[in-house]
Amino acid sequence: xxxxxxxxxxxxxxxxxxxxxxxxxxxxxxxxxxxxxxxxxxxxxxxxxxxxxxxxxxxxxxxxxxxxxxxxxxxxxxxxxxxxxxxxxxxxxxxxxxxxxxxxxxxxxxxxxxxxxxxxxxxxx
Amino acid sequence: xxxxxxxxxxxxxxxxxxxxxxxxxxxxxxxxxxxxxxxxxxxxxxxxxxxxxxxxxxxxxxxxxxxxxxxxxxxxxxxxxxxxxxxxxxxxxxxxxxxxxxxxxxxxxxxxxxxxxxxxxxxxxxxxxxxxxxxxxxxxxxxxxxxxxxxxxxxxxxxxxxxxxxxxxxxxxxxxxxxxxxxxxxxxxxxxxxxxxxxxxxxxxxxxxxxxxxxxxxxxxxxxxxxxxxxxxxxxxxxxxxxxxxxxxxxxxxxxxxxxxxxxxxxxxxxxxxxxxxxxxxxxxxxxxxxxxxxxxxxxxxxxxxxxxxxxxxx
Numbered sequence: 001x002x003x004x005x006x007x008x009x010x011x012x013x014x015x016x017x018x019x020x021x022x023x024x025x026x027x028x029x030x031x032x033x034x035x036x037x038x039x040x041x042x043x044x045x046x047x048x049x050x051x052x053x054x055x056x057x058x059x060x061x062x063x064x065x066x067x068x069x070x071x072x073x074x075x076x077x078x079x080x081x082x083x084x085x086x087x088x089x090x091x092x093x094x095x096x097x098x099x100x101x102x103x104x105x106x107x108x109x110x111x112x113x114x115x116x117x118x119x120x121x122x123x124x125x
Numbered sequence: 126x127x128x129x130x131x132x133x134x135x136x137x138x139x140x141x142x143x144x145x146x147x148x149x150x151x152x153x154x155x156x157x158x159x160x161x162x163x164x165x166x167x168x169x170x171x172x173x174x175x176x177x178x179x180x181x182x183x184x185x186x187x188x189x190x191x192x193x194x195x196x197x198x199x200x201x202x203x204x205x206x207x208x209x210x211x212x213x214x215x216x217x218x219x220x221x222x223x224x225x226x227x228x229x230x231x232x233x234x235x236x237x238x239x240x241x242x243x244x245x246x247x248x249x250x251x252x253x254x255x256x257x258x259x260x261x262x263x264x265x266x267x268x269x270x271x272x273x274x275x276x277x278x279x280x281x282x283x284x285x286x287x288x289x290x291x292x293x294x295x296x297x298x299x300x301x302x303x304x305x306x307x308x309x310x311x312x313x314x315x316x317x318x319x320x321x322x323x324x325x326x327x328x329x330x331x332x333x334x335x336x337x338x339x340x341x342x343x344x345x346x347x348x349x350x351x352x353x354x355x356x357x358x359x360x361x362x363x364x365x366x367x368x369x370x371x372x373x374x375x376x377x378x379x380x381x382x383x384x385x386x387x388x389x390x391x392x393x394x395x396x397x398x399x400x401x402x403x404x405x406x407x408x409x410x411x412x413x414x415x416x417x418x419x420x421x422x423x424x425x426x427x428x429x430x431x432x433x434x435x436x437x438x439x440x
Contacts, residue, residue, distance in 0.1 A: 031428065033259065033260060033261075066382075068429070069256070069258045069259070069306075069308075070258055070259055072258075072351075073258050073303055073306055076303060076306070076351075076354055077303065099378070099382070102330065102332060102378070103330075105330070105348035105349070106308070106329075106330030106348070106349065106350050106351045107350075108348060108350070109350040109354070109355055109358065
């Protein structure tokens with residue numbers, strides 16, 4: 001799986017360090033007005049890549065500088081698509097950064113303690 | 126050699142020279158004629174090229190006129206959309222118990238923020254602010270739908286959290302594709318008429334409510350889900366007492382997140398510093414904030430819509 005570079009956003013894909021997980025490290029900024037045009041196909045390819053493997057998707061946002069509300073919409077779509085495919089997913093974020101706390105607190109609704117989605121503050125990662 | 130023979134020899138030489146010069150002149154004439162012909166051809170080509178350039182220029186001019194006309198129409202439509210959007214925003218209450226002032230700055234002609242102010246009953250004011258996903262026309266259309274949906278639910282909802290929960294249920298049911306996802310905050314200022322008042326506040330993934338009490342700034346934050354993502358949500362309200370003179374600030378993230386040319390963020394401290402100055406009436410304090418915000422941004426265009434609702438409890 002190739003990493004993604006789109007404008008100021010970079011998502012590094014690490015699928016070798018941990019055989020149990022595919023790690024996506026989000027870097028830079030996601031401020032495109034229509035990030036779904038790039039993220040949609042990327043996430044679709046990602047879900048396809050893990051379709052036949054019992055691997056967790058780990059999304060690391062600790063180092064991303066900022067993203068806009070359109071980006072969080074794409075992330076929600078990924079969470080929903082992963083859940084529909086029974087693909088477990090973990091989101092790791094930095095709660096000490098106000099904008100991250102605000103954005104990711106809003107995703108807590110998807111954390112149903114069923115092993116399919118976990119929202120993990122950085123300290124506990 | 127006799128003299129006649131010498132003369133004949135000279136004549137032969139002169140003729141030979143004349144022949145040679147005639148040949149040179151003839152060749153030169155032929156070359157000249159050839160060049161003249163070529164120049165004639167080039168001139169014809171240039172005339173044809175000029176004609177083509179004239180035709181292309183004419184086409185470009187027509188295209189430019191068409192584009193300018195389209196641009197005028199789009200700008201005119203956007204101006205109309207802006208007027209529509211302004212029209213759905215309420216006038217602010219004029220009351221002895223509370224006053225409000227608003228900063229509303231879409232990043233473009235129209236934007237994705239929308240608010241409402243409503244005196245539910247005598248001395249009870251409800252404030253609502255939502256920030257729809259995206260910017261520009263598509264976000265503005267969302268705000269119109271959001272406002273229409275909110276106007277339907279607000280009459281029935283006894284509390285701010287009920288208003289947001291009902292709004293969410295309507296949005297999630299009517300627009301299941303997440304296209305109406307937004308953050309929102311809603312709070313009631315409930316005045317008792319004797320100077321006492323309390324605030325009941327609920328939020329759905331929206332930035333905190335700020336309470337300015339004297340020189341103190343309290344940030345009231347409650348985690349909450351987005352509006353329009355799942356059909357059923359639960360929200361916890363927060364209640365707090367406020368005193369006369371206290372100011373409440375609800376804002377969208379575009380207000381504090383704007384960057385200037387140096388990459389510095391405007392930040393919420395600048396907002397509170399401007400609005401907590403009690404020597405200025407609330408409206409004047411917000412006007413000063415607008416001025417400071419614009420000065421801070423300088424030539425940088427805002428990349429997000431910015432809204433602030435400032436409320437003062439008068440007593």
